[in-house]
Amino acid sequence: MEFQFDNNSPIYLQLIQKIKIAIASGEFKPGEKLPAVRELAMESKINPNTVQRALFQLEEEKLIFTQRTNGKYITENEQKLKELRNELASNLLNEFTVKMQQLGFSKQEILELIKREEK
Amino acid sequence: MSTIITCEHVNKEYGKKKALKDVNLSIENGRIIGLLGSNGSGKTTLIKLINGLLVPTSGEVLILGSKPGVESKKIISYLPERTYLPNNETIEQVIQYFSDFYFNFNVEKAYQLLEKLKINPKDKLSTLSKGTKEKVQLVLVMSREADVYILDEPIGGVDPVARDYILSLILDNFKEGATLIISTHLIADIEKILDDVIFIHEGKIILQSSADELRMQYKGSIENAFKEVFKNV
Numbered sequence: 381m382e383f384q385f386d387n388n389s390p391i392y393l394q395l396i397q398k399i400k401i402a403i404a405s406g407e408f409k410p411g412e413k414l415p416a417v418r419e420l421a422m423e424s425k426i427n428p429n430t431v432q433r434a435l436f437q438l439e440e441e442k443l444i445f446t447q448r449t450n451g452k453y454i455t456e457n458e459q460k461l462k463e464l465r466n467e468l469a470s471n472l473l474n475e476f477t478v479k480m481q482q483l484g485f486s487k488q489e490i491l492e493l494i495k496r497e498e499k
Numbered sequence: 500m501s502t503i504i505t506c507e508h509v510n511k512e513y514g515k516k517k518a519l520k521d522v523n524l525s526i527e528n529g530r531i532i533g534l535l536g537s538n539g540s541g542k543t544t545l546i547k548l549i550n551g552l553l554v555p556t557s558g559e560v561l562i563l564g565s566k567p568g569v570e571s572k573k574i575i576s577y578l579p580e581r582t583y584l585p586n587n588e589t590i591e592q593v594i595q596y597f598s599d600f601y602f603n604f605n606v607e608k609a610y611q612l613l614e615k616l617k618i619n620p621k622d623k624l625s626t627l628s629k630g631t632k633e634k635v636q637l638v639l640v641m642s643r644e645a646d647v648y649i650l651d652e653p654i655g656g657v658d659p660v661a662r663d664y665i666l667s668l669i670l671d672n673f674k675e676g677a678t679l680i681i682s683t684h685l686i687a688d689i690e691k692i693l694d695d696v697i698f699i700h701e702g703k704i705i706l707q708s709s710a711d712e713l714r715m716q717y718k719g720s721i722e723n724a725f726k727e728v729f730k731n732v
Binding site for chain 2: 422
């Protein structure tokens with residue numbers, strides 16, 4: 381697993397976001413073991429401390445858990461996974477709506493456009 | 500985490516020229532720190548003081564509570580800005596010197612890294628290009644199992660493609676839990692790997708911060724923050 385980062389926002393936040401997407405999209409499966417901190421750091425060419433910080437926050441959010449000394453695993457809690465997908469979707473929707481509104485579309489018009497795209 | 504290096508009111512003068520002005524710093528164990536400043540800002544002077552190659556005009560540099568000396572040289576692996584390797588010897592011979600000189604030098608690792616970089620250990624140093632010489636020197640420094648690595652402009656002489664490679668070499672090989680100080684003016688190339696940054700300008704420490712906090716504060720890259728900060732100096 382190799383992640384790409386840009387210099388313009390905090391790396392640990394970018395990493396959190398990328399791992400969340402990997403979990404939501406099923407690239408990391410529920411119950412799957414995460415690569416070790418050092419491995420993740422080396423593959424993505426970032427600092428192990430940064431990886432540590434990102435994983436700490438993901439653990440706080442209960443999306444991953446530590447099994448003794450055995451490493452970190454993706455949660456199997458379906459409720460959590462559902463919440464994660466909803467969170468990511470709502471972020472995307474938000475971003476999309478804001479951009480569309482900048483182009484001058486009202487919410488109503490945006491809805492109509494989406495319906496038309498479906499056909 | 501504990502403090503490994505402190506500078507208290509450090510001044511360094513070369514004759515009338517003030518190279519460092521009242522530098523106060525505290526560097527935590529286990530972090531990767533970027534010492535960032537333009538040419539002539541005092542980076543190399545500060546690094547030489549930490550390594551005990553210079554003594555401060557006033558003030559104090561402490562490594563784990565003691566002045567730089569034999570003990571601190573055991574735990575600090577230092578890559579100087581300029582190469583000091585003997586030209587008429589082979590890489591193999593230099594590796595032998597290092598392993599005689601440093602108890603924590605890992606010979607096996609040095610040969611492995613050379614092989615990865617496709618450098619022939621039987622080559623004489625005088626036959627190597629500037630970039631290759633720098634790589635050899637970095638291999639020697641990273642093959643020590645040290646507590647602190649201080650790298651003065653490690654990517655200055657290599658081309659942009661090799662830079663990424665050099666950075667991975669540094670990241671993959673520094674001992675877990677060790678402290679890494681990298682000085683450079685090429686900020687964009689190394690900023691992804693930094694925990695903390697120190698901005699130095701005309702001998703003064705302008706700022707010491709966590710890299711990610713700074714990105715948040717300035718809503719952009721460290722390089723961008725650096726330019727913003729120095730607009731107002």
